[in-house]
Amino acid sequence: MAGGKARKEKPKPNAVAHAPYQGGISFHKLKGQHILKNPLLVDSIVQKAGIKTTDTILEIGPSTGNLMKKLLEASKAVIAVEVDPRMVLELQRRFQGTPLSNRLKVFLYF
Numbered sequence: 566m567a568g569g570k571a572r573k574e575k576p577k578p579n580a581v582a583h584a585p586y587q588g589g590i591s592f593h594k595l596k597g598q599h600i601l602k603n604p605l606l607v608d609s610i611v612q613k614a615g616i617k618t619t620d621t622i623l624e625i626g627p628s629t630g631n632l633m634k635k636l637l638e639a640s641k642a643v644i645a646v647e648v649d650p651r652m653v654l655e656l657q658r659r660f661q662g663t664p665l666s667n668r669l670k671v672f673l674y675f
């Protein structure tokens with residue numbers, strides 16, 4: 566701006582209200598909610614964990630289940646604990662009626 570004062574940007578009124586809307590769910594970043602989007606990263610995590618088909622896994626905070634899906638495919642069972650009821654609903658929708666569902670238990674804890 567030649568000769569004028571630089572205009573100050575208005576602060577956003579509420580960071581949570583501006584969280585991106587993805588997969589039908591708005592994520593609350595302040596609660597640590599974000600999803601693993603890169604399938605190669607998810608594969609790498611599962612591979613490095615050295616999971617055996619006889620293992621039962623405890624997942625804390627599965628969110629919408631991107632990592633969970635791979636964990637279920639690699640293990641005997643996954644027990645998950647999630648604080649957000651919207652995520653629990655989404656997980657039920659995602660895995661209901663699939664062969665993975667009988668190896669999964671999700672608990673809502675809050």
Ligand SMILES: C[S@@+](CC[C@H](N)C(=O)[O-])C[C@H]1O[C@@H](n2cnc3c(N)ncnc32)[C@H](O)[C@@H]1O
Binds near residue numbers: 628629632652
């Ligand atoms: C970073 S996300 C998990 C991403 C997920 N693993 C994926 O595959 O995309 C973290 C999740 O943990 C949940 N969470 C935060 N605090 C928690 C707690 N104390 N106990 C259980 N879940 C929690 C959040 O609601 C959120 O769904």
